[in-house]
Amino acid sequence: MRVKIRPRLRGAIVTMLAAVVLATTGCVSGGASRGGDVTGQDAQDAAGKTQAQVADLSLQDEFELAGERYEHGQAVLAAAQRQISDGTWYWNGGDVRPLPAGDDAFGKAPEGATKENSYAFRAVRIIEPEGATGAVEDLDPMQRYFDEEGWRWSSAKVGTDHEVRADTGDGWWVTWNVRPNGQYSLGVYSEAFWAHDAPELIKAIALRDPADFPDESEPGVSEPFPRWSDPVRQR
Amino acid sequence: MPVDRLVAQGHRPSSSVEEQIAIHTGVCVTIVFDDGAADALIAASEGASGGLRSQAMADRVRVEAAVREFHGSYATLFTTDSTIRSEDTQRLAGVFADLKTSIDRAKREAESERRRLRESREWSAREEEREQRRASGDPLAVASAYIDGVIDRRPDDTAVHPTPVTATFLPRARPRTAGGSSGSTSSADPDALLTFVGASRAADGSAGQHLIRVKNAWTRFCSACSWVPVQGSTVVAGFDQLMAENALEASWIEGIANAFDRAGGGGLSDLTLDAVATVIASPALSEMLRPGLTPAEVAAAWAKAPQTDEYIESLPLATQYLLANLDGIPAAKRDIASRAVLAAAVRDPERVYTLMGFGEQRVGRSDFEEQVNALQEAVDAADLSAETLPGPAASKTAQLVGFGVHDGALVAAVALGDLDTAKNVTVNVPGMNSDVAGMGERVVAAEGLLRQAHSDDRSQTYAVVSWVGYHAPNPAEVGAPDRSESGAGQLASFVDGVFDSRSDGGPDTVTVAAHSYGSTTAVQGLQLTEHQVDSFVSYGSVGFPRGTEIDDVHAVNVYATAAKDDPFAPVGQWLGVATRADPLGFDGVQEFSSEAAEGTRGVTGHDMWHDSDSDDVGYLSNDSTTLRTLAQIVADGKMGP
Numbered sequence: 001m002r003v004k005i006r007p008r009l010r011g012a013i014v015t016m017l018a019a020v021v022l023a024t025t026g027c028v029s030g031g032a033s034r035g036g037d038v039t040g041q042d043a044q045d046a047a048g049k050t051q052a053q054v055a056d057l058s059l060q061d062e063f064e065l066a067g068e069r070y071e072h073g074q075a076v077l078a079a080a081q082r083q084i085s086d087g088t089w090y091w092n093g094g095d096v097r098p099l100p101a102g103d104d105a106f107g108k109a110p111e112g113a114t115k116e117n118s119y120a121f122r123a124v125r126i127i128e129p130e131g132a133t134g135a136v137e138d139l140d141p142m143q144r145y146f147d148e149e150g151w152r153w154s155s156a157k158v159g160t161d162h163e164v165r166a167d168t169g170d171g172w173w174v175t176w177n178v179r180p181n182g183q184y185s186l187g188v189y190s191e192a193f194w195a196h197d198a199p200e201l202i203k204a205i206a207l208r209d210p211a212d213f214p215d216e217s218e219p220g221v222s223e224p225f226p227r228w229s230d231p232v233r234q235r
Numbered sequence: 236m237p238v239d240r241l242v243a244q245g246h247r248p249s250s251s252v253e254e255q256i257a258i259h260t261g262v263c264v265t266i267v268f269d270d271g272a273a274d275a276l277i278a279a280s281e282g283a284s285g286g287l288r289s290q291a292m293a294d295r296v297r298v299e300a301a302v303r304e305f306h307g308s309y310a311t312l313f314t315t316d317s318t319i320r321s322e323d324t325q326r327l328a329g330v331f332a333d334l335k336t337s338i339d340r341a342k343r344e345a346e347s348e349r350r351r352l353r354e355s356r357e358w359s360a361r362e363e364e365r366e367q368r369r370a371s372g373d374p375l376a377v378a379s380a381y382i383d384g385v386i387d388r389r390p391d392d393t394a395v396h397p398t399p400v401t402a403t404f405l406p407r408a409r410p411r412t413a414g415g416s417s418g419s420t421s422s423a424d425p426d427a428l429l430t431f432v433g434a435s436r437a438a439d440g441s442a443g444q445h446l447i448r449v450k451n452a453w454t455r456f457c458s459a460c461s462w463v464p465v466q467g468s469t470v471v472a473g474f475d476q477l478m479a480e481n482a483l484e485a486s487w488i489e490g491i492a493n494a495f496d497r498a499g500g501g502g503l504s505d506l507t508l509d510a511v512a513t514v515i516a517s518p519a520l521s522e523m524l525r526p527g528l529t530p531a532e533v534a535a536a537w538a539k540a541p542q543t544d545e546y547i548e549s550l551p552l553a554t555q556y557l558l559a560n561l562d563g564i565p566a567a568k569r570d571i572a573s574r575a576v577l578a579a580a581v582r583d584p585e586r587v588y589t590l591m592g593f594g595e596q597r598v599g600r601s602d603f604e605e606q607v608n609a610l611q612e613a614v615d616a617a618d619l620s621a622e623t624l625p626g627p628a629a630s631k632t633a634q635l636v637g638f639g640v641h642d643g644a645l646v647a648a649v650a651l652g653d654l655d656t657a658k659n660v661t662v663n664v665p666g667m668n669s670d671v672a673g674m675g676e677r678v679v680a681a682e683g684l685l686r687q688a689h690s691d692d693r694s695q696t697y698a699v700v701s702w703v704g705y706h707a708p709n710p711a712e713v714g715a716p717d718r719s720e721s722g723a724g725q726l727a728s729f730v731d732g733v734f735d736s737r738s739d740g741g742p743d744t745v746t747v748a749a750h751s752y753g754s755t756t757a758v759q760g761l762q763l764t765e766h767q768v769d770s771f772v773s774y775g776s777v778g779f780p781r782g783t784e785i786d787d788v789h790a791v792n793v794y795a796t797a798a799k800d801d802p803f804a805p806v807g808q809w810l811g812v813a814t815r816a817d818p819l820g821f822d823g824v825q826e827f828s829s830e831a832a833e834g835t836r837g838v839t840g841h842d843m844w845h846d847s848d849s850d851d852v853g854y855l856s857n858d859s860t861t862l863r864t865l866a867q868i869v870a871d872g873k874m875g876p
Binding site for chain 1: 624
């Protein structure tokens with residue numbers, strides 16, 4: 001393992017300026033600001049919508065729209081899974097509930113997106129092909145699929161893994177990772193979608209989602225997105 | 236403790252212990268004295284002495300405030316007990332100051348003896364060589380051997396006899412009943428007494444950390460420095476007894492306050508108050524709840540206590556509070572106690588504010604309430620997150636493993652996953668300005684790490700703890716070492732508790748990850764643990780204390796990373812330049828990148844997680860290079876193949 005001496009401290013002026021900023025801003029583990037965004041009104045989200053275009057949506061409208069987006073993501077996932085195997089895939093947790101997005105989502109976030117006003121989906125499945133050792137050639141089937149779909153893709157070595165990822169061009173990303181331990185994973189991620197109040201929307205979904213998902217399934221099996229009329233659990 | 240056990244438990248031998256090993260192989264002869272063990276005891280004694288002295292002074296102020304409205308023979312009893320406590324505490328501080336001096340002297344004597352042995356060995360070698368020359372028959376060689384022998388005088392072979400170490404202390408017993416007649420009465424302001432109890436327990440919590448450190452250092456010293464005779468060493472047991480007395484006193488005063496409260500503010504007969512002393516706690520609980528028990532001792536005491544959920548739910552709030560913050564009992568039980576205290580804090584902030592000892596401190600009530608409410612929201616969100624975690628049903632849980640006070644700050648820890656059964660455990664330590672109000676975002680980051688690790692290796696079960704267990708520094712304090720030194724004991728105790736609370740010896744793989752100033756705290760804490768973790772990962776560090784020997788860190792591998800676009804880590808190092816240095820400059824630290832790579836995002840700021848106020852990528856942001864590498868370290872127990 002390489003051990004090296006890191007270059008020493010930055011220049012004094014930069015340091016002092018940064019010290020002032022440090023003293024005034026702190027280094028907490030991420031901040032959150034609620035509302036008040038005035039920038040990026042025309043910036044388009046993963047679905048090509050601007051904030052103005054979703055401004056009139058009620059929480060129920062947003063909820064149902066999120067359901068449609070979830071279903072689309074699951075379809076992308078199932079199609080990609082079938083390129084590898086129609087057999088058993090292991091789940092990497094439930095994926096009905098979106099996450100706060102902002103700049104944390106895949107792709108370039110629309111200007112003004114924060115964790116408070118945008119959300120994104122993720123879904124990951126795992127497979128353990130017999131005899132798999134994480135060979136870079138095991139990326140090939142997925143690369144061929146990306147080519148067939150006309151998606152831009154790139155591949156890389158990430159630590160001990162090899163990975164290929166593609167931008168579907170319509171707000172979604174697909175990743176395929178192969179690992180030396182023979183555990184391969186397929187991920188589907190959305191870019192950020194606008195919401196009035198992303199935490200509130202996520203909570204509305206979570207409180208209706210029974211989180212009833214299997215440990216393993218064949219491609220095409222997904223947890224149903226809850227209905228707005230479903231009982232809201234009290235927590 | 237035999238040397239091989241020291242090594243097996245992760246205490247890598249320092250050079251002098253290696254010399255002991257050499258004794259057994261007959262390579263050389265020296266003494267059994269490990270400088271590292273001596274240094275640890277010196278530091279622990281110095282810390283205990285200073286801490287106890289401060290506590291004794293604070294005690295006096297606290298007592299004066301409590302006795303203002305306290306009248307009658309119980310007031311006299313309280314004052315008498317407090318005087319004994321204060322005097323004993325000061326006396327113990329003095330014993331530790333003397334112990335430090337003794338160990339300092341022992342170190343010097345050991346060095347003198349080593350030097351003498353070395354010089355004697357070297358002279359013998361030279362003399363042997365001269366003897367060969369003398370026997371050679373070559374007149375020139377014989378003459379030169381003779382001259383050499385005249386110049387090279389035999390060194391003094393008088394052995395240095397180490398001064399025996401003596402450290403004795405026994406606390407005095409404190410009376411708890413006035414033995415009064417039915418005619419005499421006492422009266423008091425119950426709130427003032429409860430404020431005293433809360434503050435007293437908080438202070439004992441800090442003193443307890445000193446006791447744990449002293450216990451561990453003393454045990455190590457006795458086994459690794461047996462060259463020095465130890466005579467009359469009752470100091471550790473005496474410290475233990477002092478803490479037990481203090482714990483009993485707090486429960487007793489709490490009982491007195493509650494009795495006055497129930498009486499509605501009037502006086503009570505001394506006979507009634509005498510009864511309080513007999514019902515303050517069960518023996519099993521009293522044994523377990525006294526401050527200063529190591530997590531292993533807590534685990535042993537826990538084994539004798541009733542262990543049902545119902546039992547914990549039935550305990551008084553003050554007892555639940557103590558249980559919530561006890562490292563060494565199962566996380567599921569701490570969770571019950573911690574949630575009960577948190578719920579009480581939301582429902583009745585004033586009560587828990589006083590219980591925690593904030594009554595006499597500058598921490599504002601509104602700030603307290605704000606943090607309590609934010610923590611409750613974070614726990615609720617963690618419960619929701621836990622439902623969707625990967626893995627078996629039993630591991631889809633969130634646990635609040637502690638909710639208390641450290642150095643005047645609210646602290647807590649939230650685990651995603653089952654900390655009692657997970658094969659793979661990560662403890663993530665935050666840095667400057669972190670408090671329990673920010674727990675929600677840390678839990679989101681923890682979920683991202685857990686999912687990424689599971690997608691790397693689904694054969695394991697995972698738990699990731701967001702540990703906000705120490706009073707993190709504010710910007711004005713970040714240059715100083717005080718907060719990290721104080722937090723180190725807290726973290727060590729928590730990490731040891733993860734191991735000791737399990738009957739199976741602990742998780743298969745344990746990682747401690749630490750951000751910014753948290754890495755300063757963690758690198759010191761991991762030198763105090765009894766157990767060895769697999770990986771210690773420092774990210775965006777403001778520096779390790781100068782003089783840190785990575786071999787002394789109880790981690791198989793130590794990793795560090797800092798993004799080139801992180802503007803604050805170098806500033807933090809600069810602010811602490813007198814005492815800290817970049818982790819990457821220490822021998823034994825393995826570096827990994829936080830820069831952008833094909834397929835991962837480079838870290839562009841200093842935050843642990845993603846900051847929605849900027850475009851920065853934080854260290855644990857989704858898809859960051861750091862997160863991906865950290866997840867691989869967590870899943871594999873190491874970096875790379």
